[in-house]
Amino acid sequence: GDDSDDGGATGTTAPATTAAGDSAATLLKIALVAPSASDDLAFTQSMVDAINELSDPVALSITDGTFVIEEAATAIREYAAAGNEIVVAHGTQFGASLAEIAPDFPEVTFLWGTSTDTQGLANVFAYSPDAAEGGYVNGVVAAAISSSGSIGVVGPIEAGDAVTYITGFNNGALANGATEVSITYTGSFGDVALAAEAATALITNGADVLTGSAQMVVGAVGVASDEGVPWFGTQANQTSLDPSLVVASQVYHWEVVLEEMIAQRKAGVLGGEAFEINLANGGLEIEFNDGFDLPADARAAGDAAIAGIIDGSIDPNG
Amino acid sequence: MHRLVSAAIPMLAALAAFACAAIVLVALGANPLEGFQAMYTGAFGNVDRLSATAVRAVPLVLVGAGISISFRASVINIGGEGQIIAGALLSTVTALALPGLPPIVLIPLVLFAGLVGGGIWGAVPGVLKAYASVNEILSTIMLNIVAVQFMNYMLRSPLIDPLEIERGTRIPQTERLSDNAALPTLISGTRFNLGVPVAVAAAVGAYIILWRTPLGFRLRAVGHSPDAARAAGIPVERSVVSALALSGSLAGLAGAILVFGSEGQRMITDGSSAGFTGSAGFNGIVAALFGGLHPLWTIPSAYLFGGLITGANHLQRVLQVPAALAVSLNGIVVIFVVSSSKVRDRIGAILKARREFDHPANESTSSPPAGEVAAT
Amino acid sequence: MATDTDIPMLEMRGITKRFPGVLANDAVDLTVRSGEVHTLLGENGAGKSTLMKILFGLYQPDEGEIRLNGEAIEVESPSFAIAHGIGMIHQHFMLVPTLTVAENVALGTRSTRWPLTDLPVVSRRVEEISEKFGLAIDPSIEVWKLAVGERQRVEIIKALYRDARLLVLDEPTAVLTPQEVEEFFGILNEMRSTGHGLIFISHKLREVVAISDEITVLRNGRVTGHTTPAESDRHQLATMMVGREVSLAPDRPEIEPGESRLVIRNLVVESDRGTTAVDGLDLDVRAGEIVGIAGVSGNGQRELAEVIAGLRDAETGSSVQINGVEVVGLGARIARDAGLAYVPEERMRDGAIGDFTVSENLVLVDHGSEEFSRRGLLRFGVIRRHSQELVDRFEVKTPGLDTATSTLSGGNIQKLILARELASGPTVLLAAQPTRGVDIGAAEYIHEQIIEQRSGGAAALVVSEDLDELMGIADRIAVMFEGRIMGIVEIEDATREALGLMMAGVHEGSPA
Amino acid sequence: MSDFFTATVLFSTLAAGIRLSTPFLFAGLGEMVGQKSGVLNLGVEGVMLLSAFFAYWTALSTGSLWLAVLVGTLVGLLMGVVYGLITVVFHAEQGISGIGIFLFGLGFSDLMFQEKVGTPKFTSKLPSVDIPLLSDIPHVGVAFFQHSAMTYAAFVMVPLVMILLRRTTFGTNVRAAGENPESADSLGVSVARIRFSAIVIGNTLAGVAGTALVLELGIFQPNLTAGRGFIAIALVYFGAWRAPGVMAGALLYGVVEATVITWKALGIIPRSLSDISAMAPAVITIAALVILARRVKPPAALTQPFSRH
């Protein structure tokens, strides 16, 4: 079922990221299909950054902003047919399509995330973050700096990665003395105005620290920033949104597992394994913002939580 | 002279559209000629592309055929998005409930469930309009919002794949649906599946309903003049409900096909309606209006529009320009070319000529003298 | 009366206008002098409105010349016409129903308080004009609330407000009651005496004879004659326009009426405005008789007809039976299934669908019957044959069966509706204003058809404001006043005077 | 539980509702003016997005909110000219061209954002203008008198639009063009010019709506409007083509939205019903219409292109 005559058209693909001087032919050809924009300061950007961080330069093609699942499926199929060696399907929602496509291209390695399993496909590597870990650490630090003990969370819909992060956050905050974690799901990934009003409502109701997940949280960050309420980020370093109020961000370093997957492919293993980035393997990192005047004890609580999670003494999901 | 002008206008419109697109492409540092070439190959380049375009056109054909019915009855249905979702949900539930049925039974059943789901979601604004004077533009827009939230709720909670709960990943999707419900691929190696002929058949059905049946006659009568229709004994309120229910059921069928003809074979949400429908609920309106609100003309019109979408996506991949470009290009082309009424006039003229040639009634009345009463 | 100059106010020379398949005007000449009422007479579709629309800039002529006060002009748009003192009162009202009278009048004119409206100023001028020409109207009322006669006045005021010297009146009286026509003629006389030029179009010969100074007759788009009331009487005029003898009083064979087919008891109906429109009405119409309902419009006739046709609900306790079937509030289908045929008053709104083809309109009521549909599909062959037959039988002038009905002339649309309604072989016929706007030849034909139904044993109820019409065809005439029947007169005893008194609400012992 | 009923929460919810209704109000009034003239504009969402982006970009690159408001408004005006050309001059089908504008706005604002801005950044936001004295009234002040200038402007637009439509010659012409263009034409009113102007006004207001939305948030995102343009269209039907009616609809929708989000934040609405409760504004809007049971007809010539033969 592969349609080889696509090669001609897609062959013109300009390598987006090529170290100068390298001839594209010798580079590993990677294609990325992702649901939001490459510079979204969140999920998609984390993967683009990671690929750019790889030790060996690659020839990268990107199809981003394909939130329509069927369109993403077309792109995945096309990239596979066009001779890319690795196709990254960067979106949980693409998994079902991948189950159909991957068997048609046994020579291609597909990376699929976030997912904890490969659906039994031999040429699929899965990757996922244990977002609860960073959530937990953020929660611990948040509780430490909250004077009211009331912390607000703004989420999109109660599903996927957001739930994992928020669960960890909730556990961390409550474990460190927070009295109340108010979690609000706005019902939308895109409604910035609603996220802003959610943050306003949380603050009115006494929250003095906020966090949130998904792309609409910028609305909430804006409100936090106006009200002088500290903010915790996830998925990417959100410090640039407010250099004085963003306390810390959980950042995804996919390159940790990407390197491993690429190595496996070079060794002839095309897939079949699930990888996780976490604090222990350095795939997850809590980046503290130096611009925020974080009390030493809060920082210490955070570092302790990180250590505890790494050594297994703390279960962020528990 | 006048002829020349009216022929030139759509050409100029097309040129203007391409000129605009070219400017944007150049601004993005891409070669416009390569871009257009990529667009063409992406949409119609080979069997595989043609099939992908056909698959992309399926929801547009269905929504468009449905829109033709409702607009002909003077009911403006902007609720395609919600109706697609409703049809998809009901067909999904059906497949979840009866996974073991053989394909020959299950496939028609899930498609029928799609029809019913969309039909119900269409009938609601119909009833609201007919019996509570709630304008359908308002109610269909609002019901789109309700449908999305309902889908999110269903996929997040009652219908969620148990594995997702178990693993804690909580992705809002159903388990993989029974393979017995999967729409078979008709041209192997391509994505051309059973959904395509089903959509075409449904459009033909819509045509037959509108122009060959008493029901369609009534809908059109109500559309043109509710007062005259009422005085002639036509049930106006019921016709309004039928129009929206029919229109919705075709959109619902599109929803079922999106689920069971998809690569994924399960229903999943990204929280928005567009993620699932690809905005077919809106784009179907374009297909229908460009097809002159004629269900049969909606087929080529949807195919062209589908090609515009697949072509623009392909262009995006080939030239590595942002995906948002594809959406803006679609907008530009729609604005310039599709909305140029001269194009519609021409289509109208073609339609008219066609009607004069192969009007079915003409054939059957060849016996009585064509004794038309001349006006002079 | 005429001004002393030789130059006529308006000269139209050799005007030709073609529509697809129709030569609407064929080298038409028309001369109008100031201070005269010049009548255009002609059958439906003869081209009268077309000629006038050309004069007003709504259509462009294919050939021909227009001179206004001796000067050649090219009327490229209505604003040009208005600027040159031409006013037009259209066959179909050109009013914006949601605007007030003053707003309608002011539309398109300059405001002294621009950009704001100057409605008080407009209202004052409207009142002046009203006073001068006797056109009573409240400028602040919204037009949709007005009765037809009042809307007519607004149209005239609109023209006078713009200082129209030459005024086209395209069938202004078609919708007026006899009283309103009287008043209206008063206004025209006033305008004539102030040197206005008036072009008048009407199918009512009695009016034409009464008001005209000059008469031009059109047939098939061509001028076929020129006369004055002094030279020609009604019969001659009728002959001139139709091209053959027309009988103004149709034959009505003697028949003994049978059982009651339409029985109305204690009918109480509310109007749209919430007032009581029909107030405890009882009436029987028997097989083989035609009952006329006379009355000044607005006395409940419309509501009565709509209730019988199943289009309007009545208060509880009301009863209307068609062939023994109760139909009140059950919808038009029930009434029709019980044997009713209905020719509505507003033909373009309720009677036919303009965008449907002639053929589609001819099966509008019966499209779902066994005859026209089988196994859920329409039978186009049968429908076409049936339509062709009706078009031939009822002499509907149309280029073809697939012609859009809206392009037919008014009279032909009315014929089409009658053809459809009568073809079903009704046992009860309800016809409201059946010949309104219809030319004399067509009216004759419609009357014959209604009488033929009567002969066939149908019960017919004809609502009309045209007393001549009712006196010509009815067996009995019931006069409605304020929602009740003032009296019922057998045709032998009916006089215009007696009926007129009853219509005005004066009680007189009814002879029956 | 009873938290919601403390005055503080109650009135801040009201304030949030008023904030949320601001874009609806601008866009709804604009759509209403267009519809009154007989033109349906389904492109509101697209125009809002374009204006939002360009206003944001201006604010970001110049730091001037005034300039941003001006640019956002002008973009709306420009789109009005474009839409006017398409529908009035070329007699295009209104449904298609509106959706074309929607698609273009959605895509182009996203494209420009990625090309010109990329990583989201905050601009300064519209400052809250506290009305002297009134804003000090406990609770009431917070709810009604501590809003941005744009919010006050939206409510000031209500009487302005009423005056425009009811008291000016232009307004009379607009209503005539939407109700009976033949009649307007027969009196020498240029239906094309009137409709064109009405469309330009309508789109300008849609542009202001997008501007108000983005400057209230201080940040742009692709598809920032999240369907608000379509809701604004629906609210015109809710308001039965009357400015106060559109205002009532905008407030109803906005306040219900604010209430739901507040109740979620307070935990009054359990998380399991988060999506179900998000239906509330839509459902309540429909329900309100059913209860009101009004029978108001749209302008008679709505969606009908006009041309003389």
Ligand SMILES: Nc1ncnc2c1ncn2[C@@H]1O[C@H](COP(=O)(O)OP(=O)(O)OP(=O)(O)O)[C@@H](O)[C@H]1O
């Ligand atoms: N009576 C009929 N029987 C069969 N086919 C018909 C009939 N009327 C129309 N059609 C078909 O429908 C098409 C009409 O399309 P068109 O868009 O011209 O509709 P229309 O006649 O203008 O409808 P409307 O009167 O509602 O505007 C023709 O191509 C013809 O094939």
Ligand SMILES: Nc1ncnc2c1ncn2[C@@H]1O[C@H](COP(=O)(O)OP(=O)(O)OP(=O)(O)O)[C@@H](O)[C@H]1O
């Ligand atoms: N816009 C049009 N398009 C096509 N044909 C038309 C149009 N207007 C009028 N006609 C045709 O031109 C002829 C003359 O019509 P016109 O309306 O002038 O008749 P009329 O004398 O005013 O009739 P009536 O007494 O019924 O009003 C008719 O055959 C009519 O069908």
Ligand SMILES: [Mg+2]
């Ligand atoms: Mg006429």
Ligand SMILES: [Mg+2]
């Ligand atoms: Mg037609």
